Amino acid sequence: xxxxxxxxxxxxxxxxxxxxxxxxxxxALACTAxxxxxxxxxxxxxxxxxxxxxxxxxxxxxxxxAQIRPVRWFAVALFVMQLIFAGLDGAISTTLRVVLxxxxxxxxxxTTRTGAMMAALERCLSPARxxxxxxxxxxxxxxxTVRSVPVVAGLAxxxxxxxxxxGVERSLRAFAxxxxxxxxxxxxxxxxxxxARGLDD
Amino acid sequence: xxxxxxxxxxxxxxxxxADVHVRLGTRDVLRGVTASLPERRVGVxxxxxxxxxxxxxxxxGLALPTFGSVTVLGLDTRRQAxxxxxxxxxxxxxxxxxxxxxxxAEDVAFSLRRKGLAREEVDRRVTEVLSRYGLAGHADHPAHxxxxxxxxxxxxxxxxxxEPDILVMDEPTTLLDLRHSRQVAALLRDMPQxxxxxxxxxxxxxxxxxxxxxxxxxxxxxxxxxxxIGHYRKLMA
Numbered sequence: 001x002x003x004x005x006x007x008x009x010x011x012x013x014x015x016x017x018x019x020x021x022x023x024x025x026x027x028a029l030a031c032t033a034x035x036x037x038x039x040x041x042x043x044x045x046x047x048x049x050x051x052x053x054x055x056x057x058x059x060x061x062x063x064x065x066a067q068i069r070p071v072r073w074f075a076v077a078l079f080v081m082q083l084i085f086a087g088l089d090g091a092i093s094t095t096l097r098v099v100l101x102x103x104x105x106x107x108x109x110x111t112t113r114t115g116a117m118m119a120a121l122e123r124c125l126s127p128a129r130x131x132x133x134x135x136x137x138x139x140x141x142x143x144x145t146v147r148s149v150p151v152v153a154g155l156a157x158x159x160x161x162x163x164x165x166x167g168v169e170r171s172l173r174a175f176a177x178x179x180x181x182x183x184x185x186x187x188x189x190x191x192x193x194x195x196a197r198g199l200d201d
Numbered sequence: 202x203x204x205x206x207x208x209x210x211x212x213x214x215x216x217x218x219a220d221v222h223v224r225l226g227t228r229d230v231l232r233g234v235t236a237s238l239p240e241r242r243v244g245v246x247x248x249x250x251x252x253x254x255x256x257x258x259x260x261x262g263l264a265l266p267t268f269g270s271v272t273v274l275g276l277d278t279r280r281q282a283x284x285x286x287x288x289x290x291x292x293x294x295x296x297x298x299x300x301x302x303x304x305x306a307e308d309v310a311f312s313l314r315r316k317g318l319a320r321e322e323v324d325r326r327v328t329e330v331l332s333r334y335g336l337a338g339h340a341d342h343p344a345h346x347x348x349x350x351x352x353x354x355x356x357x358x359x360x361x362x363x364e365p366d367i368l369v370m371d372e373p374t375t376l377l378d379l380r381h382s383r384q385v386a387a388l389l390r391d392m393p394q395x396x397x398x399x400x401x402x403x404x405x406x407x408x409x410x411x412x413x414x415x416x417x418x419x420x421x422x423x424x425x426x427x428x429x430i431g432h433y434r435k436l437m438a
Contacts, residue, residue, distance in 0.1 A: 008303065008304055008341065010341040012428045087319075089360070113307055114302055114304070114306070114307055115302065115310055115311070136314070136315075140301075143302060143303075144301065146303060147300070147301055147303060149227065150343075150345040151297060151345070154297075154345070186297075186298060189293065189295065189298035189411065190298050190299075190301075191292075192293070192298075193293060193298050193299040193301075195263060195286070196261060196263060196286060196290075196293070197286075197301075197311075197312055197359070197360075198283070198286040198287050198315070198363075199314075199315070
């Protein structure tokens with residue numbers, strides 16, 4: 001779940017110490033470079049660089065794998081589709097590009113506290129003030145989205161357990177309805193909690 | 202009703218309900234509640250649906266009276282809710298709904314986001330409050346990996362870091378085991394703030410200064426824990 005929830009792995013590496021804004025800008029540049037790299041060999045070199053960055057961050061193999069794991073089946077499907085329509089070179093290049101972009105984004109979340117990320121995003125989004133949007137609220141929205149992943153996963157697990165207990169495991173409706181209802185209830189409670197924490201003024 | 206004058210705190214720190222009615226849809230949740238609460242520790246008990254959670258929500262303007270008024274620290278909840286919320290902390294039953302950030306320290310620091318404090322000061326306050334409530338060793342842990350009791354303590358830290366004048370708790374021990382319930386009870390005893398606790402956990406209120414009993418939206422008993430809880434037990438018999 002680490003990859004999806006953006007869980008920070010504490011550390012004191014160079015990457016941990018870099019400001020969040022620098023890491024986000026670096027990620028944007030790296031993703032652009034990945035698009036511009038044309039040959040599988042150049043992308044393989046980029047993969048070595050990404051692996052070196054993970055080693056530099058000292059976040060551990062399990063945390064690194066947790067970043068790629070959620071997209072593994074998508075990567076396989078993408079490779080097969082590209083193999084059929086674009087040949088072997090195209091399939092290797094496109095798949096590597098996607099996997100490396102995900103891995104690098106994961107590395108940023110593993111080495112950056114959400115608070116620091118929010119502060120950097122707030123600064124980036126500050127021009128939004130001119131069109132009447134509050135950068136704090138926009139960055140809060142992102143943070144809540146990240147935070148909601150384990151919460152909704154927990155609600156889904158609870159609904160599945162209740163289904164099993166009642167012997168209606170195969171009913172999609174019996175899964176979807178309580179999950180949607182409990183998610184909406186959670187959203188209501190979260191909104192109220194944010195108000196109580198003085199974040200609605 | 203007999204309240205020991207020794208337990209009265211600063212007269213400014215008080216909560217006043219003046220003939221409060223709350224109607225939600227077609228249901229009258231509260232029907233003419235009038236009470237002035239200057240005591241340091243106030244408990245509220247009542248059956249499910251008696252209106253006690255609504256009473257708690259009225260204190261920091263999360264719910265508003267349909268008729269009547271609620272005044273907290275001299276401020277009207279209908280017109281000055283934002284100012285009141287800066288001075289009244291609120292703890293909900295389910296801590297999962299209150300945790301906003303992925304890690305423990307970040308969630309506590311989040312409460313201070315709009316205070317304009319320097320990062321060092323934020324870190325100092327977060328460290329201090331986490332140490333006070335026994336979560337210092339979990340500062341960098343993912344909040345959703347904590348136990349239910351630890352999550353409730355985290356929610357409490359996120360409120361207490363703001364040093365509120367009043368703390369309102371809506372069934373804070375419902376999801377806790379006996380050990381964590383006792384820990385919350387001990388923390389309540391030591392808090393310098395005025396505390397209002399809505400609960401079904403009657404032993405928690407044993408040494409409170411005053412307890413209100415609600416039934417069908419009305420205060421039907423109001424006094425010392427022994428008197429009020431005795432009345433509540435009869436009501437539930």
